Amino acid sequence: MAKSLAAEPAGLGRVMSPSGTDYSRALAVRERRFATALLAPAFLALMATTTFPLLYLIWTSVHRMDLAMPFADGFVGFDNYRELLQDSRFWASLAVSLIYTGTTVVLQVVIGLALALLVMGMKRGQGLFRIIAILPVVLSPAVVGMVWRTFMLAPEFGIVDYFAIMAGLGSQNWLGDPTLALVSVVVIHTWQWTPFAFMVLLASLAALPDDIYEAARIDRASAWQRFKRITLPLLRPAIVMVIIMRTMVALTAFAAIFTVTGGGPGTATEILNLYAYRKSFTELSIGYGSALAVALLIVTVLISAVLFAVRRAR
Amino acid sequence: MNMRGQVHFDRIVKMHGNFSALKGIDFTIQPGEFFALLGPSGSGKSTTLRILAGLDMPTSGTVVIDGKDVTALDAKDRDVAMVFQSYALYPHMTVFENIAFPLEMAKVGKAEIEPAVREAARKVKIDHLLDRKPGQLSGGQQQRCALARAIVRKARLFLLDEPLSNLDAKLRLETRIELKKLQRSLGVTAVYVTHDQEEAMTLADRMAVFMEGQIQQIGRPSEVFAKPNSVDVAAFIGSPPMNLIEGRYADGHVEIEGHRLRTSHQIAGSRNVIVGIRPGAMRLEAGGLPATVDLVEDLGDTAVLDLTLGGATLRARVSDGPVPKEGQAVSVTARPEDIHLFDATTRKRL
Amino acid sequence: MIDKRFRIAAVIGISLVFLLAWVFPIVWSVMNSLKTEQDVLAYPPKFLFAPTLAAYRDVLFGSGSILPNLLSSFIISIGTTIVTMIMAVPAAYALARLRVPGKRFAGFYVLATQMLPPVGIIIPYFLILRNIGWMDTYQGIILIYLSFSLPFAIWLLVSYFEDIPFEMEEAAYIDGASRWKTLWRIIIPQVRGGIAVTVVFVFLNAWNEFLFAVVLSGNTVRPVTIAMFNFVSVEQTLWTKLAAVSVLAMLPVIVLGIVAQKHIVKGLTVGAVKGGGRR
Numbered sequence: 008m009a010k011s012l013a014a015e016p017a018g019l020g021r022v023m024s025p026s027g028t029d030y031s032r033a034l035a036v037r038e039r040r041f042a043t044a045l046l047a048p049a050f051l052a053l054m055a056t057t058t059f060p061l062l063y064l065i066w067t068s069v070h071r072m073d074l075a076m077p078f079a080d081g082f083v084g085f086d087n088y089r090e091l092l093q094d095s096r097f098w099a100s101l102a103v104s105l106i107y108t109g110t111t112v113v114l115q116v117v118i119g120l121a122l123a124l125l126v127m128g129m130k131r132g133q134g135l136f137r138i139i140a141i142l143p144v145v146l147s148p149a150v151v152g153m154v155w156r157t158f159m160l161a162p163e164f165g166i167v168d169y170f171a172i173m174a175g176l177g178s179q180n181w182l183g184d185p186t187l188a189l190v191s192v193v194v195i196h197t198w199q200w201t202p203f204a205f206m207v208l209l210a211s212l213a214a215l216p217d218d219i220y221e222a223a224r225i226d227r228a229s230a231w232q233r234f235k236r237i238t239l240p241l242l243r244p245a246i247v248m249v250i251i252m253r254t255m256v257a258l259t260a261f262a263a264i265f266t267v268t269g270g271g272p273g274t275a276t277e278i279l280n281l282y283a284y285r286k287s288f289t290e291l292s293i294g295y296g297s298a299l300a301v302a303l304l305i306v307t308v309l310i311s312a313v314l315f316a317v318r319r320a321r
Numbered sequence: 322m323n324m325r326g327q328v329h330f331d332r333i334v335k336m337h338g339n340f341s342a343l344k345g346i347d348f349t350i351q352p353g354e355f356f357a358l359l360g361p362s363g364s365g366k367s368t369t370l371r372i373l374a375g376l377d378m379p380t381s382g383t384v385v386i387d388g389k390d391v392t393a394l395d396a397k398d399r400d401v402a403m404v405f406q407s408y409a410l411y412p413h414m415t416v417f418e419n420i421a422f423p424l425e426m427a428k429v430g431k432a433e434i435e436p437a438v439r440e441a442a443r444k445v446k447i448d449h450l451l452d453r454k455p456g457q458l459s460g461g462q463q464q465r466c467a468l469a470r471a472i473v474r475k476a477r478l479f480l481l482d483e484p485l486s487n488l489d490a491k492l493r494l495e496t497r498i499e500l501k502k503l504q505r506s507l508g509v510t511a512v513y514v515t516h517d518q519e520e521a522m523t524l525a526d527r528m529a530v531f532m533e534g535q536i537q538q539i540g541r542p543s544e545v546f547a548k549p550n551s552v553d554v555a556a557f558i559g560s561p562p563m564n565l566i567e568g569r570y571a572d573g574h575v576e577i578e579g580h581r582l583r584t585s586h587q588i589a590g591s592r593n594v595i596v597g598i599r600p601g602a603m604r605l606e607a608g609g610l611p612a613t614v615d616l617v618e619d620l621g622d623t624a625v626l627d628l629t630l631g632g633a634t635l636r637a638r639v640s641d642g643p644v645p646k647e648g649q650a651v652s653v654t655a656r657p658e659d660i661h662l663f664d665a666t667t668r669k670r671l
Numbered sequence: 672m673i674d675k676r677f678r679i680a681a682v683i684g685i686s687l688v689f690l691l692a693w694v695f696p697i698v699w700s701v702m703n704s705l706k707t708e709q710d711v712l713a714y715p716p717k718f719l720f721a722p723t724l725a726a727y728r729d730v731l732f733g734s735g736s737i738l739p740n741l742l743s744s745f746i747i748s749i750g751t752t753i754v755t756m757i758m759a760v761p762a763a764y765a766l767a768r769l770r771v772p773g774k775r776f777a778g779f780y781v782l783a784t785q786m787l788p789p790v791g792i793i794i795p796y797f798l799i800l801r802n803i804g805w806m807d808t809y810q811g812i813i814l815i816y817l818s819f820s821l822p823f824a825i826w827l828l829v830s831y832f833e834d835i836p837f838e839m840e841e842a843a844y845i846d847g848a849s850r851w852k853t854l855w856r857i858i859i860p861q862v863r864g865g866i867a868v869t870v871v872f873v874f875l876n877a878w879n880e881f882l883f884a885v886v887l888s889g890n891t892v893r894p895v896t897i898a899m900f901n902f903v904s905v906e907q908t909l910w911t912k913l914a915a916v917s918v919l920a921m922l923p924v925i926v927l928g929i930v931a932q933k934h935i936v937k938g939l940t941v942g943a944v945k946g947g948g949r950r
Contacts, residue, residue: 030378030392031335035770037395041850042769046777049762049821056792056818057784063795122689125682132686139693141935145928146697147879149896150920154700157903157913164910166699169716202693203939210936248940259788262881262896283790288886293794300791307786376841396844403845409838413860422856426847470846480845 061304068297075291087298097299099274100282101306107193107278108257114197115253116246119204124234126205127212137209140202148199152266155195156182160267182268185275192264192276196257204249211245212238247318254314258307279303325387325477326352326510328373333382335368335534342368343379344534350512350527355504357513357521357542360531361557367482369531370514374480375399387477397426401478402471406486408463410455416442416466417451423474441473444503461492468500472507479504479511485520497524518558522546530554548661552595552668555661561600561625563661564635568596570662570671578631580610585657588671595668597661600625603637605645609654614645628653697921704914711910726911730919737916740898744878744920746809747894751816751877752870755824758817760866763828764854768840781822789882792818797886807889815883820873827872827941831865832858871931872938875924895920 071083091097126136143151159165160181168178182188215238223233259280264270270277270285277285280303287296328350335343343365350356358366371377372384375396384392391399402423411419420438429437442448445465455463464484471479484500485493501524504511515521521528522542530537530545538550549555555563568577571591575582582596612635616627623640628651637653645651662671703711705722730737765771766778796815797806805811835858843853859866881896888897895916902913928935 029380031380033393034378038769039771042765042771045761045765045769045854046771049758049825050777050780052758052814052817053781053784053821056796056815056821057787060792060795060799060818061787063799064791067795067798125685129682129686135690136686138929138932139690141928141932142697142925143693144935144939145875145879145924146921147881147896147924149879149881150899150917151696153899153903153913154696154917157908157910158699158703159696161908163714164712166695166716169714198692198696206936207940252940255786259790261789265881265885280788280790283788283794284882287790287794288797293798297791297794300788300794303788304786304791307788311786374841374845376844396841397847397849401845403842405838405842407836407838409836409842411839411842411857411861413863422843422848423846426852474847 064297064300067294068301070294072294072297073292080294083294087295088302090295091298091302096274096277096282097279097302100277100279101302103189103274103276104258104278104280104303104306106189107196107260107276108254110193111196111200111257112250112253114193115201115204116249118197118201119249120208120242120246122201122205123208123212124238126209137206140206142202143199144202144206146199148260148262149266151199152195152263155191155198155263156267160191183272185272188268188272188275192267195263195267196260199263200253200256204253207249208242208245211242215241244318247314251311251314251318254310255307258303258310279306324352326350327387328356328478328510328512329383329385330369330373331383331385333369333372333379333384335365335372335377336380342534343372346382346536348529348536348539350510352510353508355501355511355513355524355526357515357525357528358531359515359518359521359525359528359557361516363533364531365534366514366516366529366531370480370482370512373478373512374401374403399478400474400476401480402474402476403480403482404464404467404471404484406483408455408467408487410463410466410470412455414454415451416447416453416455416458416469419455419466420451420469420473423470423476427474437473438469441469444472444506445469445499460488461496464488464496468503472503472509475507475509477510479507479509481511481513483515484513486515486517500524519560522558530557532557548670549597550670552597552663555597555663559599561636561638563597563599564603565663566596566598566630566633566635567665568594570594575660575662577610578633582610582654582660583657584660584662586660586662586671588662593665594671595663595665597663598635598655598659600636600638601640602655602659603635603639603653604655605637605639605642605651606654607652609652612651612653614647614649614651617644617647619644697925700914700917700921704911704918706911706914708911711914726915727919730912730915735901737895737898737901737919740893740895741919743892744894744896747812747816747884747892748874748877750809750813751820752873754813755817755820755873756866756870759821759824759828759869760859761854762821763825764832764858766825767829767832768835768837768858781825784818785822787818789819793883793886796883800887806887807891809892812883812887812892815887816877816880819880820876823876823941824869824873827869827938828862828865830937830941831862831869835861868931868934868938871927871934875927878924 068087069082069084070080071086072080126133157165159167162168162178162180165181168181172178179187181191219237220233223237228236260278261280261284264276264278264281268276270281279299283296283299283303286292286299330346330348333343333346334341346365346369358369360366368377372379375391375394379392382392383390386399411422414422417438420441421434424434424437438451439448442451445468447462447465447469450458450462450466455466458466464487467484485496488496497520513521513524525542527539527541528545529539532553537554538545545554546558549558549563552565556565566577568575569591570584570586570588573583573587575584575594575596577596610630612628612630614626615629618625623638624644626637626639626645628635628637635653663669664671702718704726705724706717706720707723707725710717710720766774771777792815800806800811839857839861840853843857848856879896884894884897888894899913899916899920902909902916931938
């Protein structure tokens with residue numbers, strides 16, 4: 008009986024013949040077809056909005072493309088890049104980018120970690136910190152920039168200037184003086200994003216098991232030793248993660264600086280990102296602006312490669 | 322009566338890369354049978370069930386249900402029901418909606434769904450819980466809900482993947498009995514995966530013992546218990562497991578550690594064998610093998626003795642007569658028909 | 672004893688300084704938005720004053736009302752959220768649950784797209800939209816917003832889909848459900864919470880976006896973050912109105928942030944946790 012059943016032609020084996028075929032492949036093919044249908048819209052949209060623009064950007068970066076003088080447009084090879092290497096404003100903007108990124112990231116991590124440790128030790132008021140910390144983080148950087156530019160830093164009107172006068176420092180041109188302007192945009196960025204570092208590190212701290220600390224206490228480790236030998240190593244992945252994320256964001260920060268100083272005074276707060284924008288959309292040199300954007304992409308990839316290497320190390 | 326639910330596996334092979342999870346599985350299950358797939362974890366019993374369900378597909382071979390080749394058919398088109406080890410109840414649906422779901426998918430009319438769900442729930446005694454969500458049920462109630470969801474559609478095959486393993490010991494015994502009654506009253510073919518030989522022995526009409534991707538033996542539980550066809554099956558079935566000792570057969574006798582026991586086997590010539598004796602078949606009688614009692618596990622009505630016999634360790638279960646003390650020297654024997662013989666090299670039954 | 676009391680006082684003091692520093696710019700904006708034109712210019716600054724809603728009345732219902740801009744912000748954010756979710760939910764399910772060749776690459780691709788500087792996307796995108804006449808249109812701005820909202824949403828959703836046991840799908844297949852029905856009836860209802868969290872963050876990011884909006888906005892599409900520049904010019908700043916507009920721009924995201932409070936760390940760090948390719 009069983010033999011005759013097995014010998015029957017496979018009436019329902021419509022995908023594959025019944026003899027000697029890998030049916031698990033048939034199942035995989037069906038699953039792949041379904042997965043493709045699910046993935047296709049999102050991936051087409053991502054290609055259209057990221058991959059295609061990137062290729063187009065590289066194409067425009069090897070062209071002269073000037074919206075003000077379209078008659079002179081044409082292929083120029085690497086001229087834009089050669090010009091870029093000679094361009095002192097490019098190097099200055101790169102320096103501002105690195106200073107801006109370096110200082111804001113260090114400040115965020117140091118203050119964020121210190122506060123997280125402080126709050127972790129508090130018996131009451133943790134909830135208040137958690138709520139308040141959300142506020143700056145969810146705001147639009149453009150609105151934050153606008154509020155700081157006017158109600159906080161405007162000379163003889165802003166509250167910061169008021170406190171400066173009260174403290175005997177006198178009214179300062181917070182956004183008009185090159186050094187003060189750079190300090191101001193660093194402070195604004197740090198103000199908005201330190202809560203991010205604080206929240207992430209607080210969450211990681213809270214996830215550390217208590218018994219390690221109890222064991223260390225029994226081993227007579229001092230508070231400083233406990234921090235240096237236990238907390239810091241255990242927190243290292245979270246700290247590196249915060250550094251990576253904040254570096255990426257700081258390198259391409261735009262809205263807050265744009266609203267607060269517009270890159271000024273002069274080019275004192277013009278980070279590379281902003282320079283590429285100004286070149287493209289204010290001076291309408293799309294080709295050269297594209298080369299600047301590609302340079303920014305290269306810098307971003309290089310820095311993240313270094314940071315990912317640090318993260319993988321040990 | 323119900324002639325649906327015949328299953329035939331023909332040379333089923335399943336490869337995971339270079340690893341063969343199933344090395345050619347053949348068996349036939351008759352309609353209405355309670356069939357157990359028994360074996361240690363990793364033996365291929367769950368893979369076999371998943372291939373039968375259509376959740377996995379074999380690398381080669383044919384699966385036939387009720388005379389039709391279903392090897393390439395998706396699970397949803399096979400008309401089988403399954404109870405998962407984790408129950409896999411849909412957490413966002415009420416018990417009623419959970420049980421109704423298979424009917425809905427089968428496009429059963431609204432008017433018919435309601436009574437069918439109530440009927441299924443009543444059979445497993447959860448008809449008072451229909452409005453609850455799975456999260457509000459106890460483990461036992463969840464298990465019943467999974468059962469109800471499986472029986473409501475009156476599918477031709479009822480697949481159970483270790484359905485009792487998440488219950489506590491007492492509940493497991495109760496549910497086992499109810500499960501058997503339920504299957505009998507429905508008359509449905511059941512395929513039951515378990516690693517618990519006691520479960521398989523008590524529930525199954527027939528069982529297949531799996532080891533390393535192959536079926537070692539198929540038969541009624543009592544058959545498999547009485548005549549295990551290999552050393553591995555003998556060691557797996559029965560609790561405590563069968564004593565297996567190297568020895569030598571000659572002329573109606575086996576020689577163990579220099580002592581002879583009479584056996585009812587008649588084999589030509591003399592050869593090296595593995596001798597198997599169930600602990601329950603061991604008798605404390607004079608004139609047998611001299612042994613020392615190492616340890617006594619007193620279970621109340623019976624006692625299990627750990628014995629040393631030369632270099633070998635044996636276990637004996639005694640249920641009547643005086644229980645010897647630890648350290649005491651005893652003489653153990655077994656009736657000739659209780660002695661199993663396996664070939665020392667092929668490890669197959671002689 | 673004195674040492675301990677001093678330490679507690681120091682902790683409270685430092686805490687208050689930081690809490691105040693974080694709240695103050697926001698509270699100060701709210702206060703200024705409730706002042707009269709005279710009060711706002713007073714020196715020294717007034718912390719106590721008779722509040723008035725005059726500024727809100729003016730910016731909402733006066734000439735040059737920002738209601739169309741708020742509407743614009745909502746259309747952009749809601750539109751982006753809907754389109755993103757329609758594409759991201761199936762994609763995330765496939766990446767989280769299905770055996771697809773090249774899945775690793777797909778995951779890496781999603782991550783890599785997040786590294787592109789926005790300014791590098793907007794330059795070519797601007798040229799394209801100019802050519803096809805989509806400048807200052809909602810479809811144009813929503814499409815480019817997908818460049819950041821899609822990778823984000825996919826990553827966040829993948830983590831929720833991964834929490835569902837595989838038996839769920841298998842049970843549904845056994846019960847006779849097709850793959851689509853299984854996704855729709857069994858899986859998606861179980862990640863409702865994750866979808867809600869994702870919606871909140873996608874909306875929030877779209878609401879806050881600025882660079883693309885600056886380049887692509889015009890008279891039709893003009894979100895409130897762009898429109899607030901109407902209130903500051905070289906000649907004069909309309910202080911109370913600017914404050915009112917800022918507060919109106921902050922309000923939706925603060926509400927959403929507090930609603931999604933418990934998920935904010937997950938939402939902020941999505942992608943980075945597993946960064947560099949999955950599995």
